[in-house]
Amino acid sequence: MTFEVHAQGSVHVFDCFACAIHRMAPICEHCRVQILGQGVDVDGHWYCGAHCARAEGRVGIVDRV
Template identity: 65%
Template sequence: MPQCEVCGNDYDMAFEVHAQGAVHVFDSFECAIHRMAPVCEHCGCRVVGHGAQADGRFFCCAHCARAAGVGAEIRDRM
């Protein structure tokens, strides 16, 4: 059985994620998010939705981007 690269669980319904030339195996979306989702540079939470991006930096929302000093013109992506 495939083994999750995050938790090590052997699970018959594990799935692969292909990203940036690498193949990752997970047993749940929770583990996939833990490994793959970027981290907000202001509050540290995982960016699961659209988030905000400026100057190559990731934020969970426009509020965090502004709080981190990114220009006031940034808006949440929809």
């Protein structure tokens, strides 16, 4: 019951979603949580949401809820 995750030209094989998340999910550069949803990419820096992006001085980022 394995599955593949294709990302940035590489193929990663996992046997559970928890392992795939642990290995593949980006980490918020402010609060260090693993980003499981969309997250925010600002100039190559990843954040879990607009709040953390603003806390790191990024401007113009708005949560859409």
